[in-house]
Amino acid sequence: MAQTNITTHNRIPRQFQRAAQSIINWIPIAIVIGFWELASGTVVANDVLPSPIIVAFEVNDLIISGDIYSHLFISIYRFAIGIGLSISIGVLLGISMARSKPIENFFDVFLSILYPIPKVALVPLAMLWLGVGTGPAILVVFLACLLPIILNSYNAAENVDQNLIWSAKMMGTDGWELLQKVVIPATIPNILTGIRQAIPIAFIALVSAELIASYEGIGYLILEAGQVGNYQVMFANIVIISVVAYLFVTGFEMLREKVIVWV
Incomplete structure (x- = not known):
């Protein structure tokens, strides 16, 4: 059967x-x-919770008018720089910690302290350091994405099949060549998983930072619409950034499948 x-x-x-x-x-x-x-209109008043149809029309109006594109571009730029920095530093640091005990001991306490801190709580501090605008948003996205990428990179590098390493060393491969030809290729699937986990976290951190420390971006538009009671615009912006985040996640998953097959 x-x-x-x-x-x-x-x-x-x-x-x-x-x-x-x-x-x-x-x-x-x-x-x-x-x-x-x-x-909408029953449990919550429809002027506070507009129906999905009204929000869909508002999304359409925002797209057709083009008013949202400059803010959306700024948000995507902040997201890209923040997560790009976290990938560059997080992957290198995670693999280095897994392959070197002194490096692991040096950063372990720092990461253990940083991990439980809500990254949004750092926005006021980032404002003091970097002012209002792009800087705080990039910093918060970077910090929010750094730890999951480090942890996945660390676990991937630490759990590389020792038989592969021993075989490579017996063939004369060592040092940077061992890292380049054996360790890094073996860790790519788990590193990509860490990046996949970081993408939605990045958007959460981005919007949170823009709500507090920006005069541009989708988060700022959400806050501005909510403050004046224009809730249909507020929900429309929430829908738009949610769809953008979904597209980024879906696109990355498609890329990951191709990369893993290639590896």
Whole structure:
């Protein structure tokens, strides 16, 4: 019976399998939107919680008018710089800690102290150091993404198959060449997983920083609309940044699948 089910599954065209999986993936979103529609005007006044249809029209208006693009570009720029810095430093530091005990001992206490601190709590301090604008947002994104990338890089480098390392050393590979040809390729899948985990964290940190320490960006638009009671615009901006974050995550997952196959 199990063999029959496997055979039947294999006979289904791949396109239909993907379409069915896509539908299943969107069911939770549909449920949330349904509850949102029911709550608007009943549980919560519709001027405070606009219906999804009203928000969808507002999203359309923002896109057509083009008013949001400059702010969206600024937010994406801050996201890219912040997560790019965290990847560059986090991967290097994580692998170095795994391969060198003195480096691990040096940074271990610092990371243990930094890890439980809510990164949004650092925004006022970042404002004192860097003023209001792009600097604090990049710093908060960088700090928020740094730890998951370091931890995944560290665990990946620490758990590299020792047989691979011993075999490489027996063939005369050592030092930087060993790191380049054996350790780094073996850690790529887990490093990519850490980056995948960091992307949504980066957007959370970005919007949080822009809510407090910026006069530009999607977070600022959300705060500005909320302060004047324009809740449909506020929700529209929330939807837009959520969709952008989803596109970044989905695009990175597609890239990761190709890279892992290549590795």
